[in-house]
Amino acid sequence: MAEISTEVLVVGAGPAGVAAAVCAERAGARALVADMQAEPGGQIWRGQWNNATNRDAARWLGALASSPAATLFGARLVALPRAGHALFDTSRGAVHVRYERAVIATGARELLLPFPGWTLPGVFGAGGLQVLAKNGWPVAGKRVVVAGSGPLLLAAADTLRARGARVALVAEQCSRGALAAFGARLARTPRKLAQAAGLFARLAGVPYRTNAWVVRVEDDGTSRRALVRVGAHERRIDCDLVAVGYGLVPNLDVAAGFGCDVAGGRVVVDGHQHTSVPGVYCAGEGTGIGGVDQALAQGEIAGYAAAGRAERAAGALARRDAAARFGALLARTFALRDELRDLAADDTLLCRCENVAFGDAAACAEAREARLMTRLGMGHCQGRVCGAAAQWLFGWNAGTPRPPFAPVRIDKLDFSAYSPSDGV
Numbered sequence: 001m002a003e004i005s006t007e008v009l010v011v012g013a014g015p016a017g018v019a020a021a022v023c024a025e026r027a028g029a030r031a032l033v034a035d036m037q038a039e040p041g042g043q044i045w046r047g048q049w050n051n052a053t054n055r056d057a058a059r060w061l062g063a064l065a066s067s068p069a070a071t072l073f074g075a076r077l078v079a080l081p082r083a084g085h086a087l088f089d090t091s092r093g094a095v096h097v098r099y100e101r102a103v104i105a106t107g108a109r110e111l112l113l114p115f116p117g118w119t120l121p122g123v124f125g126a127g128g129l130q131v132l133a134k135n136g137w138p139v140a141g142k143r144v145v146v147a148g149s150g151p152l153l154l155a156a157a158d159t160l161r162a163r164g165a166r167v168a169l170v171a172e173q174c175s176r177g178a179l180a181a182f183g184a185r186l187a188r189t190p191r192k193l194a195q196a197a198g199l200f201a202r203l204a205g206v207p208y209r210t211n212a213w214v215v216r217v218e219d220d221g222t223s224r225r226a227l228v229r230v231g232a233h234e235r236r237i238d239c240d241l242v243a244v245g246y247g248l249v250p251n252l253d254v255a256a257g258f259g260c261d262v263a264g265g266r267v268v269v270d271g272h273q274h275t276s277v278p279g280v281y282c283a284g285e286g287t288g289i290g291g292v293d294q295a296l297a298q299g300e301i302a303g304y305a306a307a308g309r310a311e312r313a314a315g316a317l318a319r320r321d322a323a324a325r326f327g328a329l330l331a332r333t334f335a336l337r338d339e340l341r342d343l344a345a346d347d348t349l350l351c352r353c354e355n356v357a358f359g360d361a362a363a364c365a366e367a368r369e370a371r372l373m374t375r376l377g378m379g380h381c382q383g384r385v386c387g388a389a390a391q392w393l394f395g396w397n398a399g400t401p402r403p404p405f406a407p408v409r410i411d412k413l414d415f416s417a418y419s420p421s422d423g424v
């Protein structure tokens, strides 16, 4: 078992984690940034480590490459045996990291809602299909329907089109009025307006419909089609692939593992990104969905604060607060409509790990009863998919995955890191 010691452990090397590690080092602390991916960059800068095409990615990934911060990639945090100890699972064996302070920057995942056909082959999350395409999965020539809600739909459509896919439709569930109001507000932030205009320009010719959502996907073994409600009408679109995502939800498992307070689906932090646990900070989507600008500003603040030099983050505070206002605007604009609660039929799967049908879960009064009676959320993903869906559909508090955060071989768990009082 490899052992490493560091002053500041940063978990997650997306924009927030990269900024935190770089700034902690700039402030004179020894930092280690770890990520389960093979390279830093997180979701938005995936594949940009050696070939940055984005200005922010070039700046921050370049800063990480030239900083003395230690890196540990291909390493998933699986357990936090006690304060100051973290266990990572890597393909080369387990790594036991001893740290003094920590920054949690574990990002977000997509919210997937069940509808008939959502578990068929060829049906993905919008971000999920984007990730596959960025990683080289061939989509050239495929006819794709992209649907759900939020700016990620446009980003996904843009990636798919750049990789040669034919995007037949982008279906956005929010209303035209909400989107128009959003556009008007964007005019006050020229950088965001320019980004949105650039996206729409690159997607010229791709139909974009508001008040639109996928109600069903059908596949008879030879052909596939999406049935899409657009306003008062239902359209049938023949396609190869369907990508549906209803926005993002913060990843809270690692923060909960550290013992941090969570409220309203996000990690509670103070003005310097400090959580309720002494010496533990959180930056990026874990504190609430806000996009890359928020992740970078929060990462800077958390990195400086974890290094004991919070005053050096003064310049990032206003950027962080402006980004948070943008995040709140996104949440208002792309709030999900109630009709989406009625998409699943009783026999539509809600928990695909444990084969739990929507109707069986809906018959339960709350999450614990659903776990006991149906095994909802007790499979491989520990409820990361169905738990978030059940939370939105039924208003349940589905809880967070517990350590080990992912399945891990027992011989990779370093029991010497646990204290005798842990009872292991």
Ligand SMILES: Cc1cc2nc3c(=O)[nH]c(=O)nc-3n(C[C@H](O)[C@H](O)[C@H](O)COP(=O)(O)OP(=O)(O)OC[C@H]3O[C@@H](n4cnc5c(N)ncnc54)[C@H](O)[C@@H]3O)c2cc1C
Residues within 6 Å of the ligand: 011, 012, 013, 014, 015, 016, 017, 034, 035, 036, 037, 041, 042, 043, 044, 075, 076, 077, 078, 105, 106, 107, 108, 109, 110, 127, 128, 130, 131, 152, 155, 156, 248, 251, 254, 283, 284, 285, 286, 290, 291, 292, 295, 405
């Ligand atoms: C699938 C997907 C695609 C997206 N695509 C875009 C896009 O194209 N454009 C855009 O503007 N925004 C995109 N976003 C939103 C984007 O993620 C945010 O705007 C922002 O960049 C988040 O930065 P972050 O550092 O908080 O998180 P992330 O970039 O998500 O980084 C979090 C990192 O933490 C790591 N991690 C999580 N848990 C562990 C663990 N247990 N152990 C080790 N490492 C861990 C992850 O591997 C990840 O690299 C996407 C989001 C998702 C979920």
